[in-house]
Amino acid sequence: MNSIIDMTQSQVKLQDFDPSVGLNRGSSKIKEICWYLVKVLFFLSALPYPNSLKAFLLRKFGAKVGTGVVIKPRVNIHMPWKLEIGNYVWIGEESFLLNFELLKIGNNVCISQRAFLCGGNHNYKKPEMPYRNGPITLEDGSWVGASCFVCPDITIGTDCVVSACSVVKNNLPANTICEGNPAKPVKSRW
Numbered sequence: 001m002n003s004i005i006d007m008t009q010s011q012v013k014l015q016d017f018d019p020s021v022g023l024n025r026g027s028s029k030i031k032e033i034c035w036y037l038v039k040v041l042f043f044l045s046a047l048p049y050p051n052s053l054k055a056f057l058l059r060k061f062g063a064k065v066g067t068g069v070v071i072k073p074r075v076n077i078h079m080p081w082k083l084e085i086g087n088y089v090w091i092g093e094e095s096f097l098l099n100f101e102l103l104k105i106g107n108n109v110c111i112s113q114r115a116f117l118c119g120g121n122h123n124y125k126k127p128e129m130p131y132r133n134g135p136i137t138l139e140d141g142s143w144v145g146a147s148c149f150v151c152p153d154i155t156i157g158t159d160c161v162v163s164a165c166s167v168v169k170n171n172l173p174a175n176t177i178c179e180g181n182p183a184k185p186v187k188s189r190w
Contacts, residue, residue, distance in 0.1 A: 104135070155172075170182060
């Protein structure tokens with residue numbers, strides 16, 4: 001009978017969470033603090049700073065950024081040193097790029113308003129809830145619609161469209177229109 005868990009008491013022990021396990025921040029604390037200051041001034045601001053300035057700042061903090069990139073106001077980029085953006089990418093207002101692991105955005109990709117690319121997570125099956133992070137890849141020509149949520153360890157295929165408000169929990173194939181929670185292919189794009 002000792003193996004039966006008392007379901008009236010929580011098993012979660014957040015006091016045992018160790019932030020150093022499962023997350024390689026990839027930069028010094030000083031660099032991270034400097035990035036947060038730059039992010040608040042130039043990225044989270046509603047002011048429409050030039051895209052070339054934003055691309056320049058991202059590169060200075062270690063991001064790989066192609067040409068013709070459009071980054072609208074109020075975009076939250078967590079770790080630019082873990083970010084690769086191809087050519088002619090559009091990133092819409094209030095998008096959140098929580099990239100605890102590599103976020104790779106191909107060429108001609110559109111990320112619409114309020115999309116949340118969430119490369120960070122916690123393992124809820126363990127009482128201390130350690131990190132369970134993963135990379136996200138958006139292949140060339142893909143489009144993540146407005147208010148979508150993309151989980152860690154996801155690849156969205158070439159020319160795949162994820163309809164607005166969808167939740168991406170599994171890899172999505174190329175040349176498809178996907179929608180829902182969880183997002184699934186509903187038809188061919190072309």
